[in-house]
Amino acid sequence: MIISNEMDQLIKDQEGWTRRMFEEGIRIKKLYGLDAVCDFSLGNPDTEPPETLRKALIDMLSSPEVGTHRYMSNNGYEDVRENIAEYLREVHGVPFTAGHIFMTVGCAGGLNVILKSMLNPGDEVIVPTPFFWEFKNYINNFSGVTRFVETKEDFQLDIGNIEAAITKKTRAILINSPNNPTGAVYHEESMKQLASLLNTKRELGQDIYIITDDAYKKLVYDGIQIPNIFKMYDLVLSVTSHSKDLALAGERIGYVAISPSIKDMDLLVSAMTISIRVLGFVNAPALFQRVAGKFQRTSVSIADYEKKRDVLYAILMEAGFECVKPQGAFYMFPKSPIPDELEFVRTLQQEERIMVVPGRGFGREGYFRIAYCVPMEKILKAREGFLRTGDRYYRGGK
Amino acid sequence: MPISKNISTLMKNSSWIRAMFEEGEELKKKFGTDNVCDFSLGNPITEPPEALKNELIKVASSDAQGMHRYMTNSGYDNVREEVAQYQREITGLPYTRDHIVMTVGAAGGLNVIFKSILDPGDEVIVPSPFFVEFMFYIGNHNGIIKLVDTKDDFHLDIDKIKAAISRKTKAILINSPHNPTGVVYNEAELLELADLLHERSKKGQRIYIVADEAYKKIIYNGIKLPNLPNMYEDTVNVTCHSKDLGLAGERIGYIAISPRIKNVRSLIDAAIFANRILGFINAPALMQRVVAKFQHNSVDIMEYQKKRDAIYNILVESGFEVIKPEGAFYIFPKSPIPDDIQFVKTMLQHRILTVPGVGFGKSGYFRLAYCVTMDIIEKSRPHFKEVGELLRKGQK
Numbered sequence: 001m002i003i004s005n006e007m008d009q010l011i012k013d014q015e016g017w018t019r020r021m022f023e024e025g026i027r028i029k030k031l032y033g034l035d036a037v038c039d040f041s042l043g044n045p046d047t048e049p050p051e052t053l054r055k056a057l058i059d060m061l062s063s064p065e066v067g068t069h070r071y072m073s074n075n076g077y078e079d080v081r082e083n084i085a086e087y088l089r090e091v092h093g094v095p096f097t098a099g100h101i102f103m104t105v106g107c108a109g110g111l112n113v114i115l116k117s118m119l120n121p122g123d124e125v126i127v128p129t130p131f132f133w134e135f136k137n138y139i140n141n142f143s144g145v146t147r148f149v150e151t152k153e154d155f156q157l158d159i160g161n162i163e164a165a166i167t168k169k170t171r172a173i174l175i176n177s178p179n180n181p182t183g184a185v186y187h188e189e190s191m192k193q194l195a196s197l198l199n200t201k202r203e204l205g206q207d208i209y210i211i212t213d214d215a216y217k218k219l220v221y222d223g224i225q226i227p228n229i230f231k232m233y234d235l236v237l238s239v240t241s242h243s244k245d246l247a248l249a250g251e252r253i254g255y256v257a258i259s260p261s262i263k264d265m266d267l268l269v270s271a272m273t274i275s276i277r278v279l280g281f282v283n284a285p286a287l288f289q290r291v292a293g294k295f296q297r298t299s300v301s302i303a304d305y306e307k308k309r310d311v312l313y314a315i316l317m318e319a320g321f322e323c324v325k326p327q328g329a330f331y332m333f334p335k336s337p338i339p340d341e342l343e344f345v346r347t348l349q350q351e352e353r354i355m356v357v358p359g360r361g362f363g364r365e366g367y368f369r370i371a372y373c374v375p376m377e378k379i380l381k382a383r384e385g386f387l388r389t390g391d392r393y394y395r396g397g398k
Numbered sequence: 399m400p401i402s403k404n405i406s407t408l409m410k411n412s413s414w415i416r417a418m419f420e421e422g423e424e425l426k427k428k429f430g431t432d433n434v435c436d437f438s439l440g441n442p443i444t445e446p447p448e449a450l451k452n453e454l455i456k457v458a459s460s461d462a463q464g465m466h467r468y469m470t471n472s473g474y475d476n477v478r479e480e481v482a483q484y485q486r487e488i489t490g491l492p493y494t495r496d497h498i499v500m501t502v503g504a505a506g507g508l509n510v511i512f513k514s515i516l517d518p519g520d521e522v523i524v525p526s527p528f529f530v531e532f533m534f535y536i537g538n539h540n541g542i543i544k545l546v547d548t549k550d551d552f553h554l555d556i557d558k559i560k561a562a563i564s565r566k567t568k569a570i571l572i573n574s575p576h577n578p579t580g581v582v583y584n585e586a587e588l589l590e591l592a593d594l595l596h597e598r599s600k601k602g603q604r605i606y607i608v609a610d611e612a613y614k615k616i617i618y619n620g621i622k623l624p625n626l627p628n629m630y631e632d633t634v635n636v637t638c639h640s641k642d643l644g645l646a647g648e649r650i651g652y653i654a655i656s657p658r659i660k661n662v663r664s665l666i667d668a669a670i671f672a673n674r675i676l677g678f679i680n681a682p683a684l685m686q687r688v689v690a691k692f693q694h695n696s697v698d699i700m701e702y703q704k705k706r707d708a709i710y711n712i713l714v715e716s717g718f719e720v721i722k723p724e725g726a727f728y729i730f731p732k733s734p735i736p737d738d739i740q741f742v743k744t745m746l747q748h749r750i751l752t753v754p755g756v757g758f759g760k761s762g763y764f765r766l767a768y769c770v771t772m773d774i775i776e777k778s779r780p781h782f783k784e785v786g787e788l789l790r791k792g793q794k
Contacts, residue, residue, distance in 0.1 A: 002661050003668040004539075011671055054458070062454045071441040071646045090620035103676060105502060105649070112677035116538075137675035141513075142402075143540075149663045158469045192745070209400070235400075249468045250683030252502070252649075264400045271401040274408050278534035284646030284684045305589040 021345070023140065032353055038374075038382040041355040043180065045330065045373035047247040047300045056294055060287070065332040068290075074273045074283050076103025076255070080293030085098050086140050087296035088257055092230045095260050102256040103292075104248075104270055105283035107241035108172065108214045109276075111138050111174075111257045112366045114237055115209060116279060118269035119144040123171040125211075128157055129367045130333065130364035131169030132180045132213070146168070148363060153332070154324050155184035159193045172209040173198075177226065178216040181325055181362045181369040182333040183309075183326020188227040195233040202235075209235045212270045215254075216329040221306040224327055234261035245299040250301075253288040305330055309381055319390030331375040333359070337393035341368050344393075408534070414739065421743075422751045426439075429749060435770075435778040438506070438751040440577065442727065442769035444697045446644040451687060457687050465687075471680050472670045473500025473652070474549040477690040484693035485635075485654050489627050492657050499653045499669045500681035503646075504612040504638035507653045508535045508571075509676060511608055511634055514668035516541040520568040522608075525554055527730065527760035529577045541568070545759055550578040551721055552730070556590045563598065569606040570595075574623070575613040578724020578758045578765040579730040580706075581615060592630040607633045612651075613726040615642035615696040618703045621724055631658040634665075639689050641727075641769075642696040650685040702727055702768075707770045708775050716786035727769040730755070733762050734789045744788075748781045 001008060017188045021041075029037050048054075060068075081098035088096040098158070104110035119125070121143035127135050129148045139146045147170070149161045162173065173194070177186040198208050210233055217226055217240060229236050241254030256272070258265055276282065309326060316323050316334055323334035336344045336359065345368055359367030372379060419438075426434045445451075457465070467727055472478065478495035485493040501507035512522070518540035524532050526545040536543045546562045549555045570591070574583040594606050607630055614623055614637060627633045638651025673680065708724060713720050713731050720731035733741040738754040738761050745752055745764075755763030768775060768785065 002659070002665050003514055004520070007514055007672065008664075008673070009670045011668065042468075046464075046467075048463060049466055057458050058455060061458055063449070063622060064451060067443070069446055069645050069647050070443070071640075108677035108679050110677075117401050117405055120404070123402075134675060138677065141676065178589060207400070227514055243468075248466045250466050252679060252682050262400065268400045270409055271405040272431060274405055277505075278408075278531060278538060279676065280500060280507070280509035281536065281678070282505050283647060285649050285685070288682070350525070 010140075016250055021349075021358070024346070024349060028349060028353060028355075037353045037355065038378050038385065039355045040370040040372060040374060040382070041357050043331070043371045044246055044249065044371065045244060045300075046375055047304075047373070048298060049247045049249040050295070050298050052298065053246060053291060053295055057291055060290060069286055072286065074276050075269065076101070076284055076289050077293070083293040084255060084257070084296055090272050093229055094230045096257065096321065097260070099269065100258045100260055100265065102269065102276075103289050103371060104239070104254050104256055104276065105281045105284055106243060106252040106254045107213055107239050108134065108138070109252065109281050109284070110239040110241070110254050111135075111211070111213065113275045113277060114142060114239065114256060115139060115142050115144060116275040117268065118171060118209070122169060124135055124167060124169040125171060125302070126162060126165050128162070128175060130155070130181055130359065130362040130367065132176060133361055133363070135174055135176075144171070151184075155179065155182040157186055157190040157194060159190060159197055162194065163197055166208070168206070170206070170208055172211050174211045174213065176213040176215070178219055178326075178328025179331075180329055181331045181357075181359075182217070182324065183329045183331045184324065185224060185226060185328040189394045191227045192232055195229075198233060198235075207235055209237060212236065212238045214238050214240040216244055217300060219305055219330060220328040221302070221309060222327055230259055230261075234259060236261075242288075242295075246292070247300050248288060248291075251285060251288045253284055253292050255284070255292070305355070305373070308376060311376065312370065312372050312379050315386050319386045320394035321386075321390065330371060332370045332372060333362075333367050334370070336366050337369055337389075339366050341366050344368065348385070348389060352382075352389060354382050354385045418641075418742065418753075421746055425746060425749065425751070431493040434749050434751065435774050436751040436779060437766035437768060437770065437778075438753050440728070440769065441646060442641055442644060443771060444644045444701070444769065445498075446497060447692070447695055449695070450643060450692055453688050454684075457684060465512060466683055467517050469680055469683065471674045473498070473681055474690075476684045478538070479585055479648060480690040480693060481652055481654070489625055493654060494657070496666060497655045497657055497662070499655070499666070499673060500686050501636075501638075501651050501653055501673065502649045502681055503640060503651045504610055504636050504679045504773055505531065505535070506649065506678050506681075507636035507638070507651050508532075508608070508610060509538060510669050510672045510678070511636060511653060512536055512539045512541060513676060514665060515568055515606060517736060519566060521564060521566040522571040523559060523562050523567060524620060525559070525572060526756040527552070527578055527755060527763070530757060530759065532573075536571075542566070552576065552581040554587045554591060556594055558585065559591065560594055563605070565603065567605050568602070569608050571608045571610065573610040573612075575617055575725025576726045576728075577613070577726055578753075579721065580726045580728045581721070582621060582623065582724040588624050588626060589629055595630060595632075604632055609629065609633065609635045611637040612727055613637055613641055616702055616727060617725040618699070618706060627656045627658065631656065631660070633658075639692075643692055644687070645685065648682060650681055650689055653794045658780045679794060705772060705775055706770045709766060710773065712775070712779050712782050716782040717790065718782075718786070727767060729766050729768060730758075730763050731766070733764050736762050738762055738764050745785055748785050750778055750781050750785070
């Protein structure tokens with residue numbers, strides 16, 4: 001075979017139904033025209049970067065410094081890392097320095113660098129479900145084993161389940177809050193319980209790291225605050241990107257923040273320096289490192305996202321869907337009206353030209369994900385379709 | 399320990415590099431950076447062409463929506479079309495945009511290809527001396543590197559390659575123009591290699607040629623890079639714009655998968671998928687748009703050629719044994735004493751920073767990266783002479 005067996009298996013595992021659905025989506029778009037289709041299937045925000053960022057980028061390019069596009073240290077520019085450290089010191093009240101920041105090719109790049117640095121073959125990483133499917137691939141890249149743990153009904157952490165999943169091989173727990181696909185933001189209380197559970201393990205001699213995928217950290221609603229995990233637990237690695245908060249998804253820029261409470265920080269940074277190099281990233285893209293360094297305190301309009309969330313949530317309630325109201329990110333994860341959500345998603349696509357992703361793509365059957373990072377018109381346009389669908393399934397309409 | 403055993407071993411194995419780096423830093427502090435001749439890094443000082451800088455401003459100033467969003471994992475359609483057209487021109491083969499995957503540099507591209515084709519235990523042949531990162535790229539995906547010595551002139555030794563092929567051989571990774579030797583493989587030896595691999599494919603074993611062409615435009619004396627995809631079907635070219643456009647820090651390159659590969663679609667799909675799950679997702683958006691328009695351009699090659707001539711002459715005058723490179727910006731002289739680490743340390747005392755050959759799998763040599771200013775090269779002349787003198791005295 002032209003490709004490796006492992007790769008063939010990986011592709012088969014997940015591309016079967018996504019591909020069919022994707023191709024069906026293309027067919028429907030061609031048939032009815034792009035405008036007639038409401039595509040909620042992709043987490044590709046339609047937002048533009050803030051205008052000030054665009055200006056700064058043009059300024060930077062107009063008066064270029066010599067050496068702007070060359071290689072730099074593998075962990076990124078020192079001044080950029082210092083700016084980020086300063087921002088994190090303010091937000092978290094812990095003593096980050098430039099040495100604790102490691103610039104990466106987005107969040108996905110950051111997670112791969114960390115996992116390459118930490119995992120021995122067979123080491124386990126706990127992942128609460130439903131979950132972003134790529135986590136499994138990232139862990140598998142380094143011969144790690146993903147241990148899935150169900151969250152509660154409201155998609156909050158189930159500490160009892162997590163405790164039961166810990167073995168001697170557990171190396172880390174990977175959490176993603178605000179969460180893709182549910183939009184849940186983990187409560188302070190559950191984070192404290194998690195910290196206390198892991199501290200008990202530490203006392204018994206097992207260090208378990210919390211790796212947080214904070215890609216959506218600035219996208220939170222209702223004035224809530226994300227719990228300050230750095231103050232609750234020592235062994236924390238936070239991975240983030242500017243794909244969503246600065247709408248720079250295509251530019252691949254993010255960073256890892258290593259908790260100043262980690263004693264072996266130097267060792268970890270040396271390992272990450274090798275990992276980012278040998279995995280082929282080498283360094284985060286130079287130009288956008290400089291941009292990121294200047295825009296830590298900026299983000300796209302959160303109020304716009306919050307409005308979209310409110311409108312979509314109201315529509316789903318009106319239609320009769322069962323759904324936990326999300327407090328962050330730009331995803332909603334309603335229950336499918338019928339147990340076979342694949343069937344439901346197909347019907348929604350064919351009957352109403354509304355495209356969503358079946359829950360099994362996130363390890364949870366019987367649900368579906370709506371990505372509402374689309375123009376408000378699309379959400380409003382989908383209203384009729386959702387209402388008819390509600391009628392059809394919940395009230396026996398046609 | 400927060401790190402894996404694997405990484406820990408890698409760190410120990412490369413500890414001498416760090417030691418040397420730190421000694422170099424000490425030296426710079428002592429004599430001032432300008433008074434040290436640092437030939438240790440392949441980080442070109444060349445700036446991108448002026449036209450490219452202008453294009454960057456133009457693209458960044460565009461009012462178009464969606465310039466910085468995700469795109470297809472393989473890259474923008476129109477960018478891939480431009481690259482495909484360039485590939486069509488230089489190979490005469492029917493590349494389309496489907497055969498192109500935009501990547502995070504050549505290092506990203508090579509990882510994507512090895513993730514796509516290697517099962518645990520599969521072997522990849524690499525001619526040595528070699529760019530030591532290749533070992534990691536192959537190891538990352540549980541492949542096994544099989545090093546094969548090149549000839550005295552650093553050209554391919556086809557008999558040795560033949561002897562190294564086993565049933566597990568999945569690919570041969572070649573790098574021409576070559577790091578660290580600056581050698582450019584000629585048409586005749588590549589045809590021999592193709593013949594050899596054809597013998598295997600007749601017996602049902604497909605072996606890919608993966609060509610790392612990061613330096614393909616940095617080539618001297620008007621010689622042309624042989625048209626590899628025309629000689630051998632199962633060829634994958636990986637390249638980047640770090641050197642030819644001076645964009646090393648921006649991480650932009652691409653994979654060109656030969657349209658002559660049978661059932662090529664599944665390899666393309668695997669590469670796109672690997673680009674995603676390895677965490678690259680896609681090549682940086684803005685730079686994709688810019689490099690698309692600069693496939694035919696490069697930084698000033700004559701500048702590099704002048705530097706090559708200057709450093710070559712200095713080395714020969716000083717009594718070193720060295721093969722004149724035809725491309726890239728590296729030169730790989732023989733160490734006058736067998737212990738290259740010791741010799742590199744001796745040169746440090748004379749304010750010259752180089753890398754010992756053992757870092758490229760070949761003891762008894764050392765590498766100079768001459769992607770530095772002409773000024774530094776000229777400055778190094780008396781120091782090389784000193785070292786040369788010293789060794790002649792020592793030999794008497």
